[in-house]
Amino acid sequence: MSKEINNGCEGCKHYNADGLKKLGVDISDTDYVVALAGNPNTGKSTVFNALTGLRQHTGNWPGKTVTRAEGGFSYRQKKYKLIDLPGTYSLLSTSQDEEIARDFILFGKPDVTVIVVDAGRLERNLNLALQILEITNKAVLCLNLIDEAKRHHIIVDDRSLARDLGIPVVPTSARYNEGLPELIQTIHEVATGKIICKPHKIKNVPKQINTAVEKLNKALLQQYPNIINGRWIALRLLEGDKSVIEALKSGKLAQV
Amino acid sequence: MTDKNTADNIISLASELRWNIGEGYHDKLAEGIYADATAIAKNAVKKEGEKRNLRLDSAIDNIVTSRIWGFPIMFFILATVLWLTIIGANAPSSMLSYLLLDTVHPFLKNIAASAGLPWWLDGFLIDGVYLALAWVIAVMLPPMAIFFPLFTMLEDFGYLPRVAFNLDKLFKKSGAHGKQALTMSMGFGCNAAGVIATRIIDSPRERLIAIITNNFSLCNGRWPTQILIAAIFIGAVVPGRFSGLISTASVFGIAVLGIFFTFLVSWFLSRTVLKGEVSTFNLELPPYRPPNVLKTLYTSLIDRTLIVLWRACIFAAPAGAVIWLISNINIGDQSIAAWAIEYMDGFGLFIGLNGVILLAYIVAIPANEIIIPTILMLTVMATGNAAYGEGAGVMFELDSSAEIGNILKAGGWTLLTGINLMLFSLLHNPCSTTIYTIYKETGSWKWTTVATVLPLIMGFVVCFLVAQVWGLVVG
Numbered sequence: 001m002s003k004e005i006n007n008g009c010e011g012c013k014h015y016n017a018d019g020l021k022k023l024g025v026d027i028s029d030t031d032y033v034v035a036l037a038g039n040p041n042t043g044k045s046t047v048f049n050a051l052t053g054l055r056q057h058t059g060n061w062p063g064k065t066v067t068r069a070e071g072g073f074s075y076r077q078k079k080y081k082l083i084d085l086p087g088t089y090s091l092l093s094t095s096q097d098e099e100i101a102r103d104f105i106l107f108g109k110p111d112v113t114v115i116v117v118d119a120g121r122l123e124r125n126l127n128l129a130l131q132i133l134e135i136t137n138k139a140v141l142c143l144n145l146i147d148e149a150k151r152h153h154i155i156v157d158d159r160s161l162a163r164d165l166g167i168p169v170v171p172t173s174a175r176y177n178e179g180l181p182e183l184i185q186t187i188h189e190v191a192t193g194k195i196i197c198k199p200h201k202i203k204n205v206p207k208q209i210n211t212a213v214e215k216l217n218k219a220l221l222q223q224y225p226n227i228i229n230g231r232w233i234a235l236r237l238l239e240g241d242k243s244v245i246e247a248l249k250s251g252k253l254a255q256v
Numbered sequence: 257m258t259d260k261n262t263a264d265n266i267i268s269l270a271s272e273l274r275w276n277i278g279e280g281y282h283d284k285l286a287e288g289i290y291a292d293a294t295a296i297a298k299n300a301v302k303k304e305g306e307k308r309n310l311r312l313d314s315a316i317d318n319i320v321t322s323r324i325w326g327f328p329i330m331f332f333i334l335a336t337v338l339w340l341t342i343i344g345a346n347a348p349s350s351m352l353s354y355l356l357l358d359t360v361h362p363f364l365k366n367i368a369a370s371a372g373l374p375w376w377l378d379g380f381l382i383d384g385v386y387l388a389l390a391w392v393i394a395v396m397l398p399p400m401a402i403f404f405p406l407f408t409m410l411e412d413f414g415y416l417p418r419v420a421f422n423l424d425k426l427f428k429k430s431g432a433h434g435k436q437a438l439t440m441s442m443g444f445g446c447n448a449a450g451v452i453a454t455r456i457i458d459s460p461r462e463r464l465i466a467i468i469t470n471n472f473s474l475c476n477g478r479w480p481t482q483i484l485i486a487a488i489f490i491g492a493v494v495p496g497r498f499s500g501l502i503s504t505a506s507v508f509g510i511a512v513l514g515i516f517f518t519f520l521v522s523w524f525l526s527r528t529v530l531k532g533e534v535s536t537f538n539l540e541l542p543p544y545r546p547p548n549v550l551k552t553l554y555t556s557l558i559d560r561t562l563i564v565l566w567r568a569c570i571f572a573a574p575a576g577a578v579i580w581l582i583s584n585i586n587i588g589d590q591s592i593a594a595w596a597i598e599y600m601d602g603f604g605l606f607i608g609l610n611g612v613i614l615l616a617y618i619v620a621i622p623a624n625e626i627i628i629p630t631i632l633m634l635t636v637m638a639t640g641n642a643a644y645g646e647g648a649g650v651m652f653e654l655d656s657s658a659e660i661g662n663i664l665k666a667g668g669w670t671l672l673t674g675i676n677l678m679l680f681s682l683l684h685n686p687c688s689t690t691i692y693t694i695y696k697e698t699g700s701w702k703w704t705t706v707a708t709v710l711p712l713i714m715g716f717v718v719c720f721l722v723a724q725v726w727g728l729v730v731g
Binding site for chain 2: 040041086089090092120122123124126127129130131148152153154155156157158160161164165175200202203204205206208209211212215216219220223234235237238239240245248249251
């Protein structure tokens with residue numbers, strides 16, 4: 001069964017990600033910036049290496065990547081800069097590696113954010129994914145480690161997931177180079193606007209909080225019509241997040 | 257101006273609204289996000305049949321993190337990695353030294369002679385710079401090429417978080433963060449890498465403890481020194497067939513002593529200058545993954561090994577030049593090196609070392625890897641043992657460790673000197689790369705100085721105490 005699919009794919013022009021050039025550290029004059037985010041130990045660095053041809057060290061323990069690594073690839077005449085962020089469980093906390101990840105998604109304004117999740121631990125991983133979707137509208141879910149999930153008899157319905165999340169979902173097994181051509185193609189389509197995402201917004205917010213968020217969001221949009229993630233900024237302001245307050249005061253948040 | 261005003265308006269609106277929400281905002285929000293995540297995951301995930309593999313994972317975990325077996329297994333793995341490194345590195349090391357030192361070096365000398373190079377240029381370049389490089393490659397490459405892949409495979413397999421799990425209690429008792437076990441493990445490869453890895457620790461207090469104590473993980477530049485000295489002075493005390501085992505045991509002992517000092521100093525710091533609460537954290541035990549052997553070999557050889565080797569070479573070349581210069585430039589009737597050795601001999605012997613070792617550690621601040629060749633060269637010069645070596649300031653490799661032993665013994669070395677050198681190699685200032693990394697990570701000269709000087713003082717004290725006890729027992 002899977003063999004037939006493979007054969008079908010080989011004929012398809014996307015299969016070999018034609019026109020993919022791994023550019024290594026050459027990241028000059030890029031057209032699009034792509035961020036790789038996700039929980040620790042989901043294989044972000046492995047995806048990064050596969051796309052850029054670089055060899056960031058990978059390891060099977062949470063916390064391997066503590067700095068952000070950058071690399072490039074080009075696909076269909078467009079140059080992409082790829083940024084491998086440290087793994088985080090949430091965007092609500094404060095350690096240095098988590099802050100690097102959050103600040104980049106918030107202030108670096110990547111053109112596409114690839115959220116790498118462990119297919120075998122989807123529920124826990126979605127916690128971060130949902131927070132990222134509050135910040136950005138252009139995202140791709142990379143459903144990684146499907147080989148491992150399969151070994152554990154866990155099957156993830158990627159279509160239903162894509163429907164619920166409102167963003168494209170690509171199953172991959174980056175260690176064995178499976179699904180990467182499809183991932184590149186999807187990144188390309190989101191970056192160029194061929195796919196428009198309608199990301200899921202957090203629904204189970206208690207009513208008082210939701211009212212407050214809506215009020216604050218409205219005020220924000222009135223002052224800064226360019227802001228796309230007003231709801232999330234509102235959530236952070238209600239929490240009293242110092243770096244978001246700072247960024248609002250300095251005008252860093254409002255720049256697009 | 258208006259921008260600031262509108263921002264202030266929004267912020268005050270936010271604090272106003274915060275009153276209406278009431279307490280527990282953070283938890284309520286987190287719960288809300290989780291509820292969404294659960295609902296979506298439930299829609300998409302199907303579990304089929306039994307989770308046999310998960311059971312296998314937890315079966316392994318029950319053993320490797322058990323109260324009884326956790327520590328023995330950990331020590332057994334560490335000892336095995338060391339033993340494989342020690343016995344495996346021997347043959348390729350002597351092959352490399354035969355090639356680079358016995359074959360290429362005379363060849364270069366011949367070319368220089370026939371080209372009519374002046375003696376000082378020829379000495380500076382070939383006997384100083386080239387030999388330092390050749391030594392570093394011959395001594396470092398083989399053990400690294402064995403150690404790094406083995407270590408990387410353990411890392412890929414998922415063993416490191418289990419080590420952290422086992423050591424968590426001890427770190428907590430020392431007032432340090434459990435994730436320090438991970439940074440400590442990284443330190444066994446390279447202390448600078450270990451210091452950068454401390455970024456995974458959230459609390460600044462616990463992070464400083466992890467940075468300061470990382471130096472007690474024997475790094476890759478120090479393994480060869482430990483291995484060689486153990487073979488010459490400790491392995492030689494027992495019959496030949498046991499010497500490999502006994503050398504491994506003593507190097508293993510030093511490594512474990514380093515772990516002990518990590519706990520001791522963490523405990524000391526957390527009760528004095530770095531007081532504070534131990535923070536709690538979640539550590540995910542990732543699934544075991546079969547290491548991808550070929551890929552591991554490739555990345556750990558090409559990336560880790562060659563990068564570390566390259567760094568060592570960059571530091572070794574100028575160090576070789578310095579050694580050659582200080583032993584060939586005379587002030588009065590003897591060379592700078594001889595003056596320095598004479599000057600430091602008193603203090604050196606007082607703590608069971610000697611002036612040569614101390615001078616070597618000053619020359620080798622940039623890279624611990626070149627300690628042994630520096631010591632040998634300086635010893636030959638100081639004892640005037642013209643039968644060995646090739647003149648002042650020439651680093652050389654001898655064919656067998658027995659011959660190195662002869663030189664050192666002629667230089668007045670005893671078993672005590674050997675043991676104390678092993679201890680001092682564990683307890684002294686970090687190399688210059690690590691010191692610079694500590695400064696970059698902490699941004700503080702104060703803590704960089706503490707991290708640099710503290711182990712050095714400990715080294716002096718420990719060596720002194722050992723020398724005193726030795727004097728009482730052996731006489």
